[in-house]
Amino acid sequence: MALTRNDSAPLFSPDTANTLRLIVYLALAIGLMVSDHRNGWLTRVRYAASVAIEPMYRLASLPSQLARDAGDAVADRTRLNARNAELERELLLAQARLNRLQTVREQNERLQQLLDAQRSLDVGVQLARIIDVDTDPFRHRVVVDAGVRQGVAAGEAVLDAHGVMGQIVEVLPDTSTVMLITDPAHALPVKSERTGLRAIARGTGALDSLELQNVPISADIKPSDKLVTSGLGGHFPAGFPVGNVRAIRNDPSGMFAVATVAPSAALDRSGEVLILHDLPDPVGPPAAASAEGPPASGVQR
Amino acid sequence: MNRLRANDWLFWGSVFACYLLQLMPLPQALLPFKPWWLALVLVYWTLEAPEHVSLGRAFVLGLIGDVFVGDMLGEQALRLCIFCFILMRFRARLRFFPMWQQALAVLALLVNDRIVLLAERAAAGLGGAPPSYWLAPLVGALAWPWVFLLLDDARARLRARES
Numbered sequence: 001m002a003l004t005r006n007d008s009a010p011l012f013s014p015d016t017a018n019t020l021r022l023i024v025y026l027a028l029a030i031g032l033m034v035s036d037h038r039n040g041w042l043t044r045v046r047y048a049a050s051v052a053i054e055p056m057y058r059l060a061s062l063p064s065q066l067a068r069d070a071g072d073a074v075a076d077r078t079r080l081n082a083r084n085a086e087l088e089r090e091l092l093l094a095q096a097r098l099n100r101l102q103t104v105r106e107q108n109e110r111l112q113q114l115l116d117a118q119r120s121l122d123v124g125v126q127l128a129r130i131i132d133v134d135t136d137p138f139r140h141r142v143v144v145d146a147g148v149r150q151g152v153a154a155g156e157a158v159l160d161a162h163g164v165m166g167q168i169v170e171v172l173p174d175t176s177t178v179m180l181i182t183d184p185a186h187a188l189p190v191k192s193e194r195t196g197l198r199a200i201a202r203g204t205g206a207l208d209s210l211e212l213q214n215v216p217i218s219a220d221i222k223p224s225d226k227l228v229t230s231g232l233g234g235h236f237p238a239g240f241p242v243g244n245v246r247a248i249r250n251d252p253s254g255m256f257a258v259a260t261v262a263p264s265a266a267l268d269r270s271g272e273v274l275i276l277h278d279l280p281d282p283v284g285p286p287a288a289a290s291a292e293g294p295p296a297s298g299v300q301r
Numbered sequence: 302m303n304r305l306r307a308n309d310w311l312f313w314g315s316v317f318a319c320y321l322l323q324l325m326p327l328p329q330a331l332l333p334f335k336p337w338w339l340a341l342v343l344v345y346w347t348l349e350a351p352e353h354v355s356l357g358r359a360f361v362l363g364l365i366g367d368v369f370v371g372d373m374l375g376e377q378a379l380r381l382c383i384f385c386f387i388l389m390r391f392r393a394r395l396r397f398f399p400m401w402q403q404a405l406a407v408l409a410l411l412v413n414d415r416i417v418l419l420a421e422r423a424a425a426g427l428g429g430a431p432p433s434y435w436l437a438p439l440v441g442a443l444a445w446p447w448v449f450l451l452l453d454d455a456r457a458r459l460r461a462r463e464s
Contacts, residue, residue, distance in 0.1 A: 018356075021356050021357075022356060022382060022383075022386045025356055025357070025359075025360045025378075025382045026379060026382060026383070028360070028375075028378075029360065029363075029375040029376075029378045029379035029382060030375070030379065031375075032364075032374050032375030032378070033373055033374065033375040033376060033379070033421070033424075033425075036373055036374035036375060037373065037425065041374055042367070042368070042371060042372075042373065042374040045368055045374065046368055046371055049368050053368065053369060056320065056321070056324065056369060057324065059321060060321050060324035060325050060326070061325075061326060063325060063326075064325075064326045132326035139372070170371065177371065184427070185427075205431070207329060268329050
């Protein structure tokens with residue numbers, strides 16, 4: 001037979017799709033994944049590569065930015081006027097509320113001075129804008145345009161006008177990633193404003209609901225109860241609105257109730273968010289006891 | 302020589318566009334429909350100009366994607382390696398399939414990739430996926446003819462201009 005075995009285009013091209021090579025690369029990838037999971041290499045790599053990543057994010061968010069700007073440009077006059085009037089009304093209301101708060105604050109300061117308290121209630125906040133990029137549709141993360149250079153640090157709470165949005169999980173020089181409270185990996189200590197009942201609100205992976213698991217069946221909780229952060233755990237300051245209880249059902253075991261919660265923050269909207277700089281005083285288990293104490297063996301240092 | 306360089310430009314340009322498309326925001330309701338553009342473009346290059354694609358390159362492109370997405374280093378690299386390996390194995394047959402059969406093959410490859418991703422997530426302790434998880438391969442298969450026509454047209458134009 002004149003058929004050559006070394007045909008330039010064989011049916012199965014063994015030289016390009018070499019099984020051994022595949023196995024090597026697969027092992028390499030798995031090794032990378034495991035070590036990344038353990039040591040968090042990716043964060044460091046991303047920090048080093050931020051020169052390339054950040055422009056890419058901004059470039060990717062350009063179309064939606066342009067669309068929004070174009071929408072602003074062609075929005076008709078009556079709608080803008082209506083919006084303007086509405087905003088003015090809201091501003092007026094907010095102003096009135098602020099004035100009232102101002103007096104309360106002054107009173108509070110006087111009382112604090114009386115009590116000789118050191119802590120002030122001013123919280124350091126920073127405005128940041130959400131950059132429209134989708135990293136992974138099955139995780140709830142957003143990217144905001146403030147990073148290390150703007151003084152953002154991992155673990156800080158992120159709020160919008162209506163409530164808690166999430167917390168910073170990764171910082172790059174000029175951008176950072178926020179994990180939303182609805183991310184399945186997120187849990188947040190809350191308490192009911194009406195009864196003070198404490199619970200943990202977990203993300204469900206759906207953008208419009210949270211879940212309180214393991215609520216005692218006898219607990220006093222009912223639909224439309226308002227939940228606020230409890231401040232326990234030390235990540236979020238106390239008293240910020242988280243959501244409203246939507247429904248309560250029994251969990252499969254029948255031992256506990258599960259409450260579904262509608263988050264108050266507008267998680268599906270992009271725009272401006274507030275980053276809270278001031279981490280609250282850690283409230284949690286007290287620091288480990290120092291080595292001081294009755295000597296166990298009587299030997300002096 | 303010159304043509305090769307123009308082809309290189311087209312290759313890297315298409316890969317860059319894929320990364321951009323992957324990061325581009327979509328309305329919440331459309332998110333599950335987003336296909337894996339990088340894989341689709343690599344299908345084209347593997348079938349039509351295999352000198353541009355190798356397992357090593359697939360690995361590196363996947364790693365770059367991982368750095369952009371920031372999920373887990375090596376995740377896309379692993380998926381892309383498996384994807385390209387199967388693709389290269391069946392390249393000689395796939396090339397001469399009619400378009401609709403190619404689209405079906407792409408669908409099978411993408412569904413397989415979804416299974417790999419599911420296994421990766423299970424290994425990382427992330428758990429199950431919603432039913433909408435399986436929509437993206439369908440959209441990818443539907444998008445494949447258009448990706449093919451677009452890239453083929455761009456390549457033909459380059460060739461015509463240079464010859």
